[in-house]
Amino acid sequence: MTNVAFIGLGIMGLPMAKNLIKGGFTVTGYNRSQAAIDKLVEAGGQGASSIADAVEDADVVITMVPDSPDVAAVVQGSEGVFANAKAGALWIDNSSIRPDVAKELAEEAVAAGFGAVDAPVSGGEQGAIDGVLSIMVGGSESDFAAAQPVLDAIGKTIVHVGPSGAGQTVKAANQLIVAVNIQALAEAVVFLEAFGVDTDAALKVLGGGLAGSKVLDQKGQKMLDRDFGPGFRLALHNKDLGIVTAAARQAGITVPLGSAVAQLVTSLVARGDGGLDHSGLFKLTNELAGRD
Structure with missing residues (x-):
């Protein structure tokens, strides 16, 4: 043992x-x-x-x-x-x-x-x-x-x-993908709600097509319910996106979408929302759209 x-x-x-x-x-x-x-x-x-x-x-x-x-x-x-x-x-x-x-x-x-x-x-x-x-x-x-x-x-x-360090490099790429997916999902939910669509039905059918993802499965309902109890805190994702953007700069490459989402996450953390789940990106996206 x-x-x-x-x-x-x-x-x-x-x-x-x-x-x-x-x-x-x-x-x-x-x-x-x-x-x-x-x-x-x-x-x-x-x-x-x-x-x-x-x-x-x-x-x-x-x-x-x-x-x-x-x-x-x-x-x-x-x-x-x-x-x-x-x-x-x-x-x-x-x-x-x-x-x-x-x-x-x-x-x-x-x-x-x-x-x-x-x-x-x-x-x-x-x-x-x-x-x-x-x-x-x-x-x-x-x-x-x-x-x-x-x-x-x-x-x-x-x-x-x-070799050593490669696991962390791949994890940084993972966090880049997840952050961009969460932001895209947040924008989609705001879009659907603006048109008065049955969002439960919409997410169900979206989840069965090419738009389907684990992010949609795990975070979609949280956005609909405005339930941002932490599974993975925005403060930690902010740290991870800092790793991504710094490493990208070091490698001499650009991550345009990742950099934009990183700024949104930083904004949420700066205003005191760092303890929320990273699906809390929806809050800022909804506010930017002028919605409650």
């Missing part, structure tokens, strides 16, 4: 950790808030009082935290993963961070005697709950093979996409 330390028990992390328990792994969790740790313990996991405590006996360490600085803070320093995990442990980073940071931290992990893969996930809260996440993995072939049994417990589509 593999011992897994899971650091970051948020909207995505907690259900992922629970699925690892269901998969037969021994899971020790750490989170900044005790309430999330308590929920993991209720599900059959174990709680830790610190990162060092969580990783002490772990064969695999998973991090699922918001941003590049958060990952670095968790793994580096005297209280971090690299200083306290046992030699030969495998580090899986399921966070979504900058590709260059992922590569640098993986190199540091390997130098310290650990395996390392960047394995960001897509599928939102429901995908995490159902254990059907799409996982794009960067790292060596051997580390990917070692990570596969663990990733199988939390995901459905698991693909090795290249």
Whole structure:
């Protein structure tokens, strides 16, 4: 039975950790808030009082935290993963961070005697709950093979996409596609409502054609209901689109639609809506159309 330390028990992390328990792994969790740790313990996991405590006996360490600085803070320093995990442990980073940071931290992990893969996930809260996440993995072939049994417990589509940092590059592309799709869906709903169309019926038939997508399936009803409880917060998507636009600039390419949507998301976050689900793009789109 593999011992897994899971650091970051948020909207995505907690259900992922629970699925690892269901998969037969021994899971020790750490989170900044005790309430999330308590929920993991209720599900059959174990709680830790610190990162060092969580990783002490772990064969695999998973991090699922918001941003590049958060990952670095968790793994580096005297209280971090690299200083306290046992030699030969495998580090899986399921966070979504900058590709260059992922590569640098993986190199540091390997130098310290650990395996390392960047394995960001897509599928939102429901995908995490159902254990059907799409996982794009960067790292060596051997580390990917070692990570596969663990990733199988939390995901459905698991693909090795290249060396360290490649997983994060593919995740950035994923977030670009999702953001543009959400904005297009928001505009379509505003358009339909302006003409008084039966929107439930409209989304049903649109979902069966070429316009159909997981974004439509998961976010369409939220827009109709004006229900923007977070499955994936706008603040996090804002961070991800910042990664996309910065990386595109570095590569010397343009992402015109992505850049435009990034500005809309930034506007929502700046006015205090960063805690809403990213389907909350509908709010601003509706307002720009002069509708309530």
